[in-house]
Amino acid sequence: MFEKTSESVHRKLLSLFKSKQAWLFNWQQSTEELPESIQIAIEKQQNSSERLISWIQIAILVVFAILYTMAPNTLPIGSDFEPVPLFLGAYFIFTCLRLYFSYISRLAYWVLVLSVLVDMGLLLGLIWSFHLQYMQPPSFYLKSPTLLYIFIFISLRALRFEPGLVLLSGLVGAAGWLILMILAITDHSGGSVITRDYVVYLTSNSVLIGGELDKMISILVVTAILTLAIARGRQLLIRSIVEARTAESLSRFVPEGVAAQIANTQGPLINAQTESCEASILFVDLISFTSLAERLPPEKLITTLNEYFHVISEPIERNHGVINQFQGDAILASFNLPTKDANHANSAVRAALEIQEILSTYRFEGGIRLSTRAGINTGTVVGGFIGTSDRLSYTVYGDNVNIASRLQVLSKQYNSTNLVSLRTMQLCDDHTFHFREKGRGILRGRSSPVMLYEAVRTHN
Structure with missing residues (x-):
């Protein structure tokens, strides 16, 4: 009796896990029961969103490059190493390639996951490179305002109605910042020290662990809110597409004005x-x-x-x-x-x-x-x-x-x-x-x- 109950619970948990996995990470699986025409309409919307994301990222890169070019040259005398342009160039090439392939075919889901990893990886790598370019202790990059771009990249993923990609972006961003903090704390050669004084933290190369944890918590909270919002929005998107397709099909059988009346009628149509x-x-x-x-x-x-x-x-x-x-x-x-x-x-x-x-x-x-x-x-x-x-x-x-x-x-x-x-x-x-x-x-x-x-x- 106990074994049967345990097996039943196991099946239910496995089924729940699979449903949540589809809900978060696989749009096609969660919509496979919909008519093919509706799936195609959703897929077109998703592809359009992916292209929009790429264009916005290219625009951000161009603005970032312009600001970097216009900023005063603070490189130490005799140093020609500039990692920032290298990261910007690599990211620009990757984004252009993704944009090109999004126009000629549908991007596979693993490509989208890879895009999230590369987006965050190159951004975090860019932030990490600041202490090399300016020859400062590793804690220097923790004060970089470029951290705000992590929130921008997470919100960009919200343009697609797939909460899993938003969640993945936030988790990678928070994990990446945790790694940057650990690297700064463990690298004593550059003079980075841990402090509990907020003023010292802001005016020196010291690291305030609580301050960095606040940043990670903020990333995770924003990610959770966006994930829930996109999950709810996705249901509304599916419903609106279904209703639009239904109205379009219905208009073949009844006049357009009647179809609108049907959509707005509460209760049985006969009444x-x-x-x-x-x-x-x-x-x-x-x-x-x-x-x-x-x-x-x-x-x-x-x-x-x-x-x-x-x-x-x-x-x-x-x-x-x-x-x-x-x-x-x-x-x-x-x-x-x-x-x-x-x-x-x-x-x-x-x-x-x-x-x-x-x-x-x-x-x-x-x-x-x-x-x-x-x-x-x-x-x-x-x-x-x-x-x-x-x-x-x-x-x-x-x-x-x-x-x-x-x-x-x-x-x-x-x-x-x-x-x-x-x-x-x-x-x-x-x-x-x-x-x-x-x-x-x-x-x-x-x-x-x-x-x-x-x-x-x-x-x-």
Whole structure:
């Protein structure tokens, strides 16, 4: 019993260690369950961040080199040894190489770890070399303000959303400073001594161990804060990318305005609030679809229909319309709902005329020509989600939607490419088209006749 419990605890600890290891040091492993498209988007963001880090480091190097060049020459007389330019040059070459490879391919994780080690190693080596260049005791470099660059290099790693690299930078920086302190304390040839007097520490080559420990603690605290911040930020990054991809995919199935509504809806979508307003409804139906289906093989029929929908969708969307449904070979589009459009009647009529103009010259595969009939009506409609809690769709519905559909059906009887209701005609003030009165007609399911109009282009 004890052995089984011990084995279970061991497995749990091992699993926890592996999860934390992935959380800290392996971005790909921690995101491998995400869709490939999201992983690619994250990877692009990470590569971009790595290039930004390299460019900032090059800029820091240039500034450091300028300041070093402008500073008075304090080399002892007769000394030509300058280690600072050597370290700066080596680091500049390494950074340029890393930047170059980041542009031509994705940097492997071991390269990123190596970059952190080289970054801190060269910076700490540069600080260590100060006592050689200026011929001072080793404790001299512990007073160098270049220590602040350790914090800059740690914070640069925060540009990538990988907390492990931030943590590694801080640990290497703190460990490196500890090594520098030990070297200064153990090297008595240069006159370095340990003191407990803060004034003596600041005004001589003495070493205050507490002061150096404070520096290391500061490095570790800043590292811990940044590591936690990046870990939290990484979760937000993943969530934002997932939501952006979801919204992009969702926009292929529902209108953009509806996708935004879905993102902001609290609770089940079926309980989402409906919207009611005056809108213009456009029904577009393909003429002689039955004969087309008889002539074409099923595969070619689907291909032709998809091309047809693509062609006629463009003028609808260009005129601020929203396609709510594909009904067989017909399209139901709304103007002013859910996307707002003050001139929705103009937009609906203009879209119908543009569809006719495009199809009059367009040839589908095999030289096929297609034409349409349209019905347009304006009135109060309701937009919202319908269906069950498991399967929903967004649509507009109401009596005015039915009228637009019946106008489209009636257009064949009147030998017209489109029929427009009185309300739509009254709201239109676009002088690029006008209306011909087609008389009165009785819509299916109604007893009272209504005025019918046909929209046509104005020829200047």
